Amino acid sequence: MGFLITSLIFLVVGIIACLCTRICCNRGPSTNLFHLTLVITATICCWMMWAIVYLAQMKPLIVPILSEGE
């Protein structure tokens, strides 16, 4: 799975989560906006974390060197 596909999965999951909160706890426009903000922030945080780790391993400058014992 490439970078773009997984990012797309994150996007889809984020959208589904937004819809879920919208459907499950619909408490007026201002509360819904608050929930939306929370879900979007959480999705972006998680995606950033994943993306950073993925990108860092994409073109490795150093490779794993196993320890002597193993």
Place this chain on the structure above:
Amino acid sequence: MGEIARGGCCPPMDLFRSEPMQLIQLIIPIESAHLTVSYLGDLGLLQFKDLNSEKSPFQRTYAAQIKRCGEMARKLRFFKEQMFKAGVSPKCSTTQFDANTDDLEIKLTEIESELTEMNANGEKLQRSYNELLEYKLVLQKAGDFFHSAQSRAIEQQREYESRQLSGESMETPLLQDQELPGDSSKPVKLGFLAGLVPREKSMAFERILFRATRGNVFLRQTSVEDPVTDPVSGEKTEKNVFVVFYAGEKVKAKILKICDAFGANRYPFAEELVKQAQMISEVSGKLSELKATIDAGLSHRVNLLENIGTQFEQWNLLARKEKSIYHTLNMLSLDVTKKCLVAEGWSPVFAIKQVQDALHRAAIDSNSQVSAILQVLHTRELPPTYFRTNKVTSSFQGIIDSYGVAKYQEANPTVFTVVTFPFLFAVMFGDWGHGICLLLAALYFIIREKKLSSQKLDDITEMTFGGRYVIFLMSLFSIYTGLIYNEFFSLPFELFGPSAYECRDLSCSEATTIGLIKVRRTYPFGVDPVWHGSRSELPFLNSLKMKMSILLGVAQMNLGIVMSYCNAKFFRNNVNVWFQFIPQVIFLNSLFGYLALLIIVKWCTGSQADLYHVMIYMFLSPTDDLGENQLFAGQKNLQLTLLLLAVVAVPWMLLPKPFILKKQHEARHGDESYAPLPNTEESLQVESNHDSHGHEEFEFSEIFVHQLIHTIEFVLGAVSNTASYLRLWALSLAHSELSTVFYEKVLLMAWGYNNWIILIVGLIVFIFATVGVLLVMETLSAFLHALRLHWVEYQNKFYEGDGYKFHPFSFTLLDEEEEIL
């Protein structure tokens, strides 16, 4: 106030702005004032302003009533004390208690006098009971003396007689012949006193008696085995029964005085055995009688206290409510006609209907002819800050509030903190095993929420319980970051497919020297498990986590600056948008945004460029060629542009804003500078204007210095704050290293001994180290560091935090206040 004057960059969002407030004035007829305030207290959405702040508590209108409430509270405290002593616990009864205060006061007074009388009687009875007990002891013990003395005397007599009968023996001393008959024929009249003396004083008592009477007394003492209750003090003490024999009235007086001084209780005592027996039986009879009386009294008292206990909570609540009502009434000012009370207070705009409703109901229920009048006042005073939080958001709001309460309608960092706080925590606490442990703890608190919230908890549990939703989110995020870091109690798992690395050849001979080679696509989710335990693990993870910290930090600081834009837009402050927000964005991103860009480009291209070198020489010699450190074409020109922008951004932040403020101020007050002298009616108003005018004129240097400080803080802060985000790297490194150490040095070592006792000991040590160090200490330190990153690095970009909290007059808040007092 509020909506019309305010703009906004986005539609209204819960928690983002504090509730719009308004200052309202209530004119309440005096006869319905009490009920009105009571209903408003039930509503709990109005913060009364103290209109009598210049008056001392004793000068206020309802001082007498407050005193009465204080008296009631004292009585209730007395009952509580009595109930505590008797071991009766107050029960929550569901029966509605609807008496007014006067009835309650009378009832409390009655019960109090009944209770005190009962206590006094009980005390008296108990005292005489104890006295009788002591008396009985004296009778028994002293009776023993007399008994043994008499039997010895009879024995001696008998011996003597037998000797006489045996005739003139050679051994019989001559003197004895004369003494003994003399003794019996001419008895000396000896007096005696019997009583009890505390054992620790008995030696001194004996010595003093001996000295005072020059040895002319005979004292017999015997210890009482069980401690005796002293009738005077009511305490259990160890005592000795004594009988002192003396001759003469003078000596008796002395002995009596000594007895008093030593706290020795004396009791009448008869010499004859028959009388003694009679007295003992008499005393025993009295004792059992008294015992029955005391028991009856006690049970009556317990009944009364239990009666109190069933209603205690209601009474207490009523008394506290009453006191708070009068306390509030004291804050209102009395109208000149003395028929109305005038109240002023802050209330959220949405509550105006409810307040009006409460006023209306109060007017009807108190049969008042006129209803209270409500009118909205316009003021330039800053309203209090009020956020409508729920049980999840309140703890996050608490985190923000402990830094500083938001200014009225200022952008609230809580909106993002709810997610970013647990997220940054989890970046430092990435281990999904530990995350699950934390999740279980949080779930325990959440599931038992109802039960625990009604209980009284100790400090630490209370704090953990209060933050249960914070811990819950923290644990969820740390499970996620644990999966990213691929650590489960420091162990990696191949959860998302095979590792991307393999040996270079079949023999795998170079795996420990040159290393493995990447043969597949990148490991799809998180850190490749092959890194764990390899020799290049640390260099790789350090570089990754360090860069991640900077990327996350730059992102969060940009979010903070965007929040400052929201504030500027909302308060229609274009100066802040153009001369604060824009140069700040440019400055931060031309330096650290560029660094973030370089990091990403380096990762994507796999370039060998040295980012330190690039960043340092961007400042030292920007015109030099980058050489092998070039990451992309046109980098040099981009760097030059960015550097130029950053340099321009600094004076852009510093200079225009104070001058523009000055100009705006002059435009506003330009006409007044040459205004004609004010006539007397307007003098007050204009005077205040003059005040502010002169004040602001004087402030220009202050504004400039303020802006200077702000600019310096931002410029230096951009560097130091970015560096500060490196704590994410340091803490997460420490966490993973510690858990590796515990796993390898404790669990694996214990396993290696092949001895189940060592294994169990090792397991126990491992569990304690994991819970104590990793789950408690590390959680705490990661929590604190996340807190700091939010309070300082994030919030200093936009948050003023100089507001004050909305404290409505509410009966539901009474309990909390009580505890503080």
